[in-house]
Amino acid sequence: MQSLTSTYHLSNGVTIPIVGFGTWQMEDGPTTVHAVHTAIETGYRHIDTAAAYQNEGSVGKAIRESGLARSDVFLTTKLQNRDHGYQATHDAFKRSLQALGVSYLDLYLIHWPNPIAFRDRWQTVNAETWRAFEELYEAGLVRSIGVSNFRPHHLETLSQSARIIPMVNQIRLCPGDVDLKTVDYSRAQNIQLEAYSPLGTGLVFDVPDLQSVAQKKNRTVAQIALRWSLQKGFLPLPKSTTPARIVENADVFDFDLTQEEINQIDNLTDCCDQALDPDKTNF
Numbered sequence: 001m002q003s004l005t006s007t008y009h010l011s012n013g014v015t016i017p018i019v020g021f022g023t024w025q026m027e028d029g030p031t032t033v034h035a036v037h038t039a040i041e042t043g044y045r046h047i048d049t050a051a052a053y054q055n056e057g058s059v060g061k062a063i064r065e066s067g068l069a070r071s072d073v074f075l076t077t078k079l080q081n082r083d084h085g086y087q088a089t090h091d092a093f094k095r096s097l098q099a100l101g102v103s104y105l106d107l108y109l110i111h112w113p114n115p116i117a118f119r120d121r122w123q124t125v126n127a128e129t130w131r132a133f134e135e136l137y138e139a140g141l142v143r144s145i146g147v148s149n150f151r152p153h154h155l156e157t158l159s160q161s162a163r164i165i166p167m168v169n170q171i172r173l174c175p176g177d178v179d180l181k182t183v184d185y186s187r188a189q190n191i192q193l194e195a196y197s198p199l200g201t202g203l204v205f206d207v208p209d210l211q212s213v214a215q216k217k218n219r220t221v222a223q224i225a226l227r228w229s230l231q232k233g234f235l236p237l238p239k240s241t242t243p244a245r246i247v248e249n250a251d252v253f254d255f256d257l258t259q260e261e262i263n264q265i266d267n268l269t270d271c272c273d274q275a276l277d278p279d280k281t282n283f
């Protein structure tokens with residue numbers, strides 16, 4: 001049976017726990033520290049934060065206080081939009097390490113491919129940003145590097161200058177919001193998909209089909225959405241600051257959805273909103 005410590009292998013051989021703990025919209029300070037404590041006590045060994053979440057300090061504090069060896073936690077953070085570019089990336093990476101209080105990262109991601117500040121030249125700016133990512137990786141400061149919110153044309157453009165193919169693409173993946181083109185493209189490049197907002201940032205709970213599957217399986221809607229994500233081969237990153245929910249979201253390994261149930265969820269459309277178009281964001 002799988003568990004929170006089961007792993008996928010990234011293209012460079014690094015292992016990554018198949019569920020991560022999300023920390024977006026978690027207030028810096030005791031809220032985040034308590035939530036990450038609870039997650040670690042529950043058995044989560046993979047934490048997802050970002051410079052833009054402004055809670056790296058609290059995430060790092062909670063990991064240190066947990067008493068776990070650094071190597072027992074898979075830690076991801078992301079480069080924020082205003083820090084794109086070669087030197088700015090190096091500087092931002094140092095700030096993230098310092099805020100987290102760690103000497104290396106397990107995964108560093110470009111958070112968005114096309115920030116509004118660089119919209120007229122995102123291709124060259126991403127190439128320069130990625131060159132810095134490759135250097136950080138080769139210097140051993142980060143064990144794997146990847147991207148987030150990248151669609152096929154962003155990945156394709158990056159591959160024209162990249163020496164290293166991203167190991168991860170973190171995109172919005174939840175019932176009713178699966179961008180098959182990006183999923184297929186990423187898989188063809190051996191890029192692991194991480195599923196952000198696996199609970200639709202709270203929107204999955206009102207979906208009748210998910211409620212009926214949950215009732216049939218005697219599980220919660222959250223557990224059905226997360227089980228679906230895992231059976232699709234995604235890596236879900238559920239977020240919660242509520243201890244009972246943090247535990248509930250980890251209890252997803254002792255049952256399977258049937259192919260019919262998976263198909264039913266695959267067929268959902270427009271139930272949980274859609275990912276933002278990364279070429280049209282206003283940040």
Ligand SMILES: NC(=O)c1ccc[n+]([C@@H]2O[C@H](COP(=O)([O-])OP(=O)(O)OC[C@H]3O[C@@H](n4cnc5c(N)ncnc54)[C@H](OP(=O)(O)O)[C@@H]3O)[C@@H](O)[C@H]2O)c1
Nearest residue numbers: 022023024196197198199200201202222238239240241242
């Ligand atoms: N790369 C990107 O651009 C990007 C974008 C968005 C998210 N992410 C990552 O993905 C993570 C998850 O996405 P998300 O934060 O959008 O949301 P999510 O995990 O899809 O949903 C979180 C929401 O659902 C609630 N919830 C969680 N478990 C529940 C349960 N068992 N029963 C009922 N309600 C439950 C939470 O409430 P409480 O907290 O109040 O319990 C919160 O309101 C983020 O935290 C972040 O790490 C990345």
